[in-house]
Amino acid sequence: MNNSAPAAPETPAKNMHFIREIIAEDNRSGKYGGKVVTRFPPEPNGYLHIGHAKAICLDFGMALENNGVCHLRMDDTNPVKEDVEYTDSIKEDVRWLGFDWGPHYYHASDYFEQMYELACGLIRDGKAYVCELSSEEWKDYRGIPTEPGKESPFRNRSPEENLDLFQRMRAGEFPDGAKVLRAKIDMASPNLHLRDPVIYRILHTPHPHAGDKWCIYPMYDYAHPIEDAIEQITHSMCTLEFEVHRPLYDWVIQNCRLFPSQQIEFARLALTYTVMSKRKLLELVQQGLVNGWDDPRMPTLSGLRRRGVPPTAIREFCERVGITKYESLTDVALLEHCIRDDLNKTARRAMAVLDPLRVVIENAGEIPTAIRGINNPEDPAAGEREIPFGAELFIEREDFALVPPPKYFRLSPGKAVRLRNAGFLTCTGVEQDAAGNVTAVRGRFDPMDAPIKVKATIHWVPAHAATPVEVRLYDRLFNVPEPDADKNVDFKTHLNPNSLQVVQALVEPSLLAVQPGDRFQFERIGYFYAEPDSRPGAPVFNRTVTLKDSWKSGA
RNA sequence: UGCCCGAUGGUGUAACGGUAGCACAGCAGACUCUGGAUCUGUUUGUCUAGGUUCAAAUCCUAGUCGGGCAACCA
Secondary structure, three states, X not given: OOOOOOOOOOOOOOOOOHHHHHHHHHHHHOOOOOOOEEEEOOOOOOOOEHHHHHHHHXXXXXXXXXXXXXXXXXXXXXXXXXXXXXXXXXXXXXXXXXXXXXXXXXXXXXXHHHHHHHHHHHHHOOOEEXXXXXXXXXXXXXXXXXXXXXXOOOOOOOHHHHHHHHHHHHHOOOOOOOOEEEEOOOOOOOOHHHOOOEEEEEOOOOEOOOEOOOOEEEOHHHHHHHHHHHOOOOEEEEEHHHHHHXXXXXXXXXXXOOOOOEXXXXXXXXXXXXXXXXXXXXXXXXOOOOOOOOOOOOOEHHHHHHHOOOHHHHHHHHHHHOOOOOOOOEOHHHHHXXXXXXXXXXXXXXXXXXXXXXXXXXXXXXOOOEEEEEOOOOOHHHOEEEEEOOOEEEEEHHHEOOOOOOOOOOEOOOOEEEEOOOXXXXXXXXXXXXXXXXXXXXXXXXXOOOOOOOOOEEOEEEHHHOEEEEEEEEOOOEOOOOOOOOOOOOHHHHEOOOOEEEEEEEEOHHHHHOOOOOEEEEOOOEEEEEOOOOEOOEOEEEEEEEOOOOOOOOO
16 A cells, blocks of 8 residues: 655655654654654635645655655534535645545544543543533633633532433433533643533534434544544644643543544744635635635635646645744745746746737748747757747737837847747837827848847747637735734735736647646746636636746836 | 743744754846846844853743634634
């Protein structure tokens, strides 16, 4: 059995973060007999985003690096919030990221019977009791952080009575909220989670996976350590907010006498110019501010996928971000760098003109009918393609300036540029409309070996063989680095009104033959992804990310 | 005003008692059939105050600042 992902490459230089060190130390000491078993335990109540990718890469990555296995487990202990609808997207996203859980796909709800038995064991040991305080009443008993709580009047019932009550809770004799099962720990603990936490509640709700078998459901703090222990998880990684829950995790392991899984907390990912909370992402979807969970502007994995981001770039990004206990805010520029770095090596080049300006070549008798274009200068194996040429072309409007600003290297009257893959174009004149707008550029063509020196090369498409296609130019969803920094200001006020611009671009003929999911670099513009729902012969391209532009016209 | 966790350039991270390094971003230059890529150089950093030590980012104490914890959510 092999848990390794076929697409996951062995990255040589890895950062020795604290979790790698804990695992290395456990392997040295033989704590788990050299075994490493991890798990990714999403709650099936929403879509995975790039923050989850960090956890997925960690969970699967640590297993992969140590010849271990990583389980995919739906943490479905709350039927009122969860739905099978999400399990498929979760599996798809994890697989797309490049990871394989092999046969190790589980549901927490499959352990409900064992959890119940273990709870009965706790009751018999006098370590759990049925409490009839309402959640309102409990607030008084629990106390506040600075003061100890009071013991529940039900705290000292006999194990027999507790067992009977708990069995009747399971049998459905009591309505929702009437009773709970509590762990009997310490009402004076400075850690609120140890003040007799609820471990079972009554919920007369059928379960999406377990069906209508249960009307009592275990709480996370009780269920999670049991899930881990049953699967013999050695290293159970979770985010920082569970740090204060760890004593309870250990309490359950110890008092139920289970496999000694250990919980290790790390900081979740935060990215500039986006929001990561499920609630806020849902708000964007529900209010129609984006086109669904997989809108290419969303930080969801399905959104990033549809934007054209390669999974390899996300994995590289997660590795570069590192693992610490410091709650950092990562610059989205790092993600964009990882995407460009990946696509630069792999994406075929093509030419597309987003904002066309007509060019008329005057010496039409001296031009070729087609030229050869290099498919990827970073990868000779990508070969070449033929691009039709003609006496009439389109170039990018911003590649021509009637009155060039200082340091402008592109086309202007009397000046020359290189036409990518083709030759030189010297501007001999312009055509203007009544308002003075340039409607066409007239020029002279010279072959590549002509003794002409230029400082710029521009892209073009042949007028007779160019086709208009829809291109969606995506930009950052928000226009401030921390949209949700201020609790008093609605994060949606920072939405970038120009996060999506749709244009009709003119593209070279080879682009009409694309398959949905193909990735390209439109030379000098950016990386583009052929929309999955493009119709045959009518491709739609999504801009994944722009090229870096070191020429700043404004500066 | 309780408990837990954290703090290294603009950002993310390394250094595990012995020269504060890497990456991203920025800036400058070289090169180039993409103002891309590549290469080179470069600006900026150990939260504060004490202590231990020949030597502290690292160990100790106190403080400051930030985050988390009072769901029958996960």
